[in-house]
Amino acid sequence: xxxxxxxxxxxxxxxxxCELACSYDNENAFNPAKSRIKVFSFHEKGxxxxxxxxxxxxxxxxxxxxxxxxxxxKATGAKIVSDTLCVGCKVCTxxxxxxxxxxxxxxxxxxKCDLCEGEPECAKACPTDAITYVDANWTGLDKxxxxxxxxxxxxxxx
Amino acid sequence: xxxxxxxxxxxxxxxxxxxEPLNMDWANNYLxxxxxxxxxxxxxxxxxxxxxxxxxxxxxxxxxxxxxSASTAGRYSVITKGALTGAIACSNSGGFFGNEMKNxxxxxxxxxxxxxxxxxxxxxxxxAKLIDASDMWGTSVWDTEDAIKQKHQDPQIRVASIGxxxxxxxxxxxxxxxxxxxxxxxxxxxxxxxxxLKAVAIRGTKGVGVKDPKRFFEAAAAxxxxxxxxxxxxxxxxxxGTQVLMNVINxxxxxxxxxxxxxxxxxxxxxxxxAMAEPRESDGKPNLVRNAACFGCTIAxxxxxxxxxxxxxxxxxxxxQIASGGLEYEAAWALGAATGVDDLDALTFANFICNxxxxxxxxxxxxxxxxxxxxxxxxxxxxxxGGIELKFGSAKALTDIAELTGKxxxxxxxxxxxxxLLCEKYGHPELSMSVKGQEFPAxxxxxxxxxxLTYATSNRGACHLRSYTxxxxxxxxxxxxxxxxxxxxxxxxxxxxxxxxxxxxxxxCVFTSFAWSLEDVAPQIDAACEGDWSVDKLLEVGERIxxxxxxxxxxxxxxxxxxxxxDRLLKDAAKTGPAKGLTNQLDKMLPEYYQLRGWTTDGxxxxxxxxxxxx
Numbered sequence: 210x211x212x213x214x215x216x217x218x219x220x221x222x223x224x225x226x227c228e229l230a231c232s233y234d235n236e237n238a239f240n241p242a243k244s245r246i247k248v249f250s251f252h253e254k255g256x257x258x259x260x261x262x263x264x265x266x267x268x269x270x271x272x273x274x275x276x277x278x279x280x281x282x283k284a285t286g287a288k289i290v291s292d293t294l295c296v297g298c299k300v301c302t303x304x305x306x307x308x309x310x311x312x313x314x315x316x317x318x319x320x321k322c323d324l325c326e327g328e329p330e331c332a333k334a335c336p337t338d339a340i341t342y343v344d345a346n347w348t349g350l351d352k353x354x355x356x357x358x359x360x361x362x363x364x365x366x367x
Numbered sequence: 368x369x370x371x372x373x374x375x376x377x378x379x380x381x382x383x384x385x386x387e388p389l390n391m392d393w394a395n396n397y398l399x400x401x402x403x404x405x406x407x408x409x410x411x412x413x414x415x416x417x418x419x420x421x422x423x424x425x426x427x428x429x430x431x432x433x434x435x436s437a438s439t440a441g442r443y444s445v446i447t448k449g450a451l452t453g454a455i456a457c458s459n460s461g462g463f464f465g466n467e468m469k470n471x472x473x474x475x476x477x478x479x480x481x482x483x484x485x486x487x488x489x490x491x492x493x494x495a496k497l498i499d500a501s502d503m504w505g506t507s508v509w510d511t512e513d514a515i516k517q518k519h520q521d522p523q524i525r526v527a528s529i530g531x532x533x534x535x536x537x538x539x540x541x542x543x544x545x546x547x548x549x550x551x552x553x554x555x556x557x558x559x560x561x562x563x564l565k566a567v568a569i570r571g572t573k574g575v576g577v578k579d580p581k582r583f584f585e586a587a588a589a590x591x592x593x594x595x596x597x598x599x600x601x602x603x604x605x606x607x608g609t610q611v612l613m614n615v616i617n618x619x620x621x622x623x624x625x626x627x628x629x630x631x632x633x634x635x636x637x638x639x640x641x642a643m644a645e646p647r648e649s650d651g652k653p654n655l656v657r658n659a660a661c662f663g664c665t666i667a668x669x670x671x672x673x674x675x676x677x678x679x680x681x682x683x684x685x686x687x688q689i690a691s692g693g694l695e696y697e698a699a700w701a702l703g704a705a706t707g708v709d710d711l712d713a714l715t716f717a718n719f720i721c722n723x724x725x726x727x728x729x730x731x732x733x734x735x736x737x738x739x740x741x742x743x744x745x746x747x748x749x750x751x752x753g754g755i756e757l758k759f760g761s762a763k764a765l766t767d768i769a770e771l772t773g774k775x776x777x778x779x780x781x782x783x784x785x786x787x788l789l790c791e792k793y794g795h796p797e798l799s800m801s802v803k804g805q806e807f808p809a810x811x812x813x814x815x816x817x818x819x820l821t822y823a824t825s826n827r828g829a830c831h832l833r834s835y836t837x838x839x840x841x842x843x844x845x846x847x848x849x850x851x852x853x854x855x856x857x858x859x860x861x862x863x864x865x866x867x868x869x870x871x872x873x874x875x876c877v878f879t880s881f882a883w884s885l886e887d888v889a890p891q892i893d894a895a896c897e898g899d900w901s902v903d904k905l906l907e908v909g910e911r912i913x914x915x916x917x918x919x920x921x922x923x924x925x926x927x928x929x930x931x932x933x934d935r936l937l938k939d940a941a942k943t944g945p946a947k948g949l950t951n952q953l954d955k956m957l958p959e960y961y962q963l964r965g966w967t968t969d970g971x972x973x974x975x976x977x978x979x980x981x982x
Contacts, residue, residue: 222667224660225463229436238574239435240470242523252546255656255671255690334436336591336665 211286211345214322214329216259217352220339223250223257230334234325243313245322246331246340259340261331262309262322264288270321273304286345287324295319368576369431369895370394371474374407375495377488379562380421380480384488384495389474394431395898396981398905401457402872402912404428404446404475408455409915411477414922418450418554419536419561421481427468427527427567428476430874431896434469434575437587438594439876441466441662443550448923450554450561451538451730451785452804452828455919458541458555459871460527461661461669462548464569467525471571478562487515487528487566492573500565505531507723508543515568528566529556530725535775536560537783539730539806547692547722548661553805553827556725583894590879590887591665597882599842604668604878605658609696610640612809619841619850620944621814622700623807625707625759626736627800627935630811631944634709638699642711643670649677654711656690666878670694672715680716680766693718697831700809701732706739706765713762717769724773730785733806735768737786737798746793752778800936803828803929812932812951813941815840817848817856819951820960823930824860826916832877834863844881851945853952857959865909872912911980914964914972918982927970930957 228244236243246261268288271279278294279301281287290301290310297317301310310321322329332342343350372389390407397403404426416422425447432440443465449456468476471490478488485504486497503511512526526544533540533556540556541549550556577583594600603611616622617635624632636642643655652673660667671690674681681687694702694715702714721728735757741747742757749756755778757764771779781789786799786806800807805828812819817836822829831837836859840850848855866885870877873892885902893900920929936951961968965976972982 222658222660222664222669224664224667225466225662226436226665229663232574233436233580236574237580238576240572240574241466242470242570242572243574253689253691255659255673257659336595337667 212327212342213264213286213345213348214261214324214332215341215343215348215351217339217341218256218258220337221248221257221259222337223248224336226334226336227259227331227340230330234330235320243320245320259331260309262288263307264322264324269304269306270301270310273300275300282323285324285327288321289323290319290321292316292318368578368897369435370399371469371472371575373473375473375476375490377476377478377495377497378480379478379482379486379497379564382482382497384497386473386493396908397912397915398431398869398872398892398908399474400428400430400433400442400444400872400874401446401459402868402908402915404444405455405457405912405915405919407475407477408446409919412448414919415924416448418448418453418558421562423448423558425478425555425558425562425564426475429465429469429474430872432891433874434466435577435583435587435895436663437875437891437895438591438665439661439663439879440874441664442874442876443468444871445542445550445555447555447558449805449827450540450557452553453923454553454803454827454925455916455923456553456555456827457871458550458552460542460544460548460550461664461876462545463662464525464527464544464548465874466662467569467571469571469575470573471569472573476567478564481561482563485563485565487568488564489519490567490569490571492571503565504534507531508725509546509723511566512546515566519568521570524568524570526566526568528725529560530723530773532724532726532773532775532783533557533560535780535783537726537772537775538785538788539727539783541725541727543722543725549722549725549727551727552729552830577895578897579894583891586890586894590883590891593887594665594879594882599844599881600666600878601882604666604881607640608658608668608670610643610670610694610699612696613639613699614641615841616810619814620941620946621811621850622704623800623809623811624704626705626733626740626798627807627811627933628740629943630814630941630946632704632707634707635704637709638694638703638711638714643672643694647675649675654715661876664876666876668878674715674719675712678712678716679763680713687716687719691719692722697808698728698732701729701806702765703732704809705732705736707759708762708765709760710762713766716766720766720769720773726772726783729808730806731769731772731782733800734782734784734786734789735765737790737800738782739764740798741790741793741795746795751781797934800933801829802932803925805829810837811941811946812936813949814944814946815850816853816952816956817850817859819932819936819953820856820860820956821863823932823953823957824864824960826913826920833867834860835867835877835880836860836863838881842881845884851949853955857956857963860956860960861963864913865906868909868912869905872908907980911982914976914980914982917972921971930970
């Protein structure tokens with residue numbers, strides 16, 4: 210069963226535990242600046258929004274890469290960057306419509322979410338379940354259930 | 368590893384920035400942040416220096432856990448000789464600035480001297496430089512933070528700055544980071560302003576490591592589980608924030624009201640956490656937008672609020688019709704109960720102004736309360752206030768004076784003196800509810816006896832964050848003690864003081880201590896840091912830090928006579944509530960406390976104590 214990261218900004222408190230976990234797993238140091246998942250804070254609206262690669266099926270980054278450095282992990286569906294093949298041309302960062310592929314100037318390679326081989330550290334670290342790793346066939350199921358409950362007339366008048 | 372092992376020394380007089388290695392022997396004895404920076408401070412600064420003299424220094428310091436994934440480990444402290452108190456000052460702050468400083472590769476930044484012109488320090492990892500800030504002088508914290516991000520075209524820069532109040536010498540100005548997180552007490556922002564230092568802006572991308580990652584992850588995860596499972600840190604604080612205390616403390620009969628004339632406030636519910644969550648009539652939305660976390664914090668007690676758009680304070684001013692930080696309990700108390708004001712929107716507005724212009728809402732609200740008493744007794748008149756009717760309970764007076772204080776104008780400049788100087792100036796020093804010149808926070812020591820000793824002996828002046836015996840006396844953590852009884856409180860206060868010094872010095876939030884004992888903290892420090900960090904060693908470090916601070920204050924001219932409370936708390940019995948008929952029994956607790964500390968009856972650490980602690 211393929212799974213995907215499901216993000217619920219309403220539950221996010223902006224603590225950055227996801228960024229700490231992601232950076233340690235990938236960089237061996239707590240370093241939010243090198244995290245593949247980012248929490249954006251919209252101060253005047255009081256909103257915190259985690260954002261990362263959505264692992265598109267027809268991945269712009271993968272198709273755009275001129276040296277075939279980005280490949281599909283068939284088990285998880287993740288699009289994985291090979292550090293040995295990546296030449297740091299950044300075409301993928303231009304191709305990605307969501308901005309979730311980023312260039313790391315220290316290594317000269319691009320970095321993006323690889324779903325941690327099917328056990329995403331960000332989801333494990335999130336203290337509020339704002340980030341969960343769910344069945345990819347039913348990414349919206351919990352949201353659907355919540356709306357079903359809200360819009361159910363009997364429930365509303367009970 | 369956990370410590371960056373590097374200090375940045377900024378000489379504002381010469382305009383130079385140089386790095387030097389961290390003294391690891393001192394780190395081993397003082398851990399980090401509050402303790403370690405105080406060690407540097409006392410070694411380098413004459414205790415007799417005037418706080419606003421160029422020879423006073425200001426240190427920003429992180430702890431060894433700052434920047435790691437330990438819960439709440441994002442804090443930094445500002446250490447200096449306080450402008451409000453003249454005592455050793457250490458104010459710490461959450462938000463995200465501390466983590467950025469650590470990621471840039473610095474344990475501490477030591478500021479010395481005074482710049483001729485306004486400047487800000489800009490740090491991009493190893494590259495640190497002073498940049499002219501003339502165009503930012505006279506602007507708010509909010510505008511300064513935005514301007515710096517704009518100028519460097521990097522929204523991810525973290526900024527700590529002072530507002531206009533810090534420039535104008537308001538005695539209790541803060542250093543504010545991330546728009547609404549503040550190193551709030553004792554006037555550390557006033558010292559920063561006196562150096563013509565407007566802001567510190569940092570971009571750090573180096574990363575923070577730990578000694579034993581596997582053991583650290585286990586210890587940090589265990590710590591987070593304890594916080595999540597605790598009623599205060601897992602339920603109360605996330606749901607209601609620190610404001611969960613407003614109704615609790617009011618019912619305990621320890622909510623100081625109208626300059627401590629009373630200890631219960633009839634308007635408490637209207638300014639409580641519960642009220643913040645109630646939908647308003649105008650738009651059906653509550654004051655509270657959501658809870659928010661500081662860096663790495665799995666508690667998330669922070670409040671993000673809005674003001675009713677139809678409220679008189681903001682109806683014509685869309686810039687304040689936003690969501691921003693507050694109300695936290697201490698601010699809600701000081702702006703509300705201390706002044707008798709029960710208008711939640713007015714309190715939220717005053718709190719926004721405190722954040723925007725960078726001054727401490729606790730000292731401000733308490734000083735307004737004292738001024739209101741002077742006004743009601745006719746000592747201060749409309750002539751002095753410029754026509755503001757400074758009556759207890761007047762929301763308009765509170766918000767008008769908040770704006771004036773933020774700008775250091777009119778009667779706001781007088782309020783900016785703090786209650787001690789203000790009450791002395793008008794011939795009634797007894798009306799200042801303060802210790803060592805710093806105003807009390809939100810607990811009346813007639814109804815919570817241990818807090819009287821806490822306030823009287825706090826090294827930075829009256830303060831709840833040096834030994835929060837409320838945890839034990841009201842909340843029953845780690846065990847319930849009777850708030851109305853003074854017996855046994857000397858030992859409780861000493862234990863809380865020493866432990867709190869460790870929490871502060873590690874780089875974590877003292878709120879974790881609602882759930883964590885040092886048994887929970889020690890494994891996290893030990894796995895993260897070089898050296899062996901047992902509970903026993905940490906307790907000794909905490910005691911060493913406390914005595915180090917005390918020594919500085921004694922050398923600065925403080926004596927046992929400064930370990931006192933205002934007569935109102937010692938002689939005027941509480942009129943209502945469970946503490947009715949009681950005064951604070953400081954005279955019973957203090958001698959025992961000195962003895963437990965290993966100090967003389969004059970409050971001076973004995974040679975034996977000093978040598979035991981290696982001081």
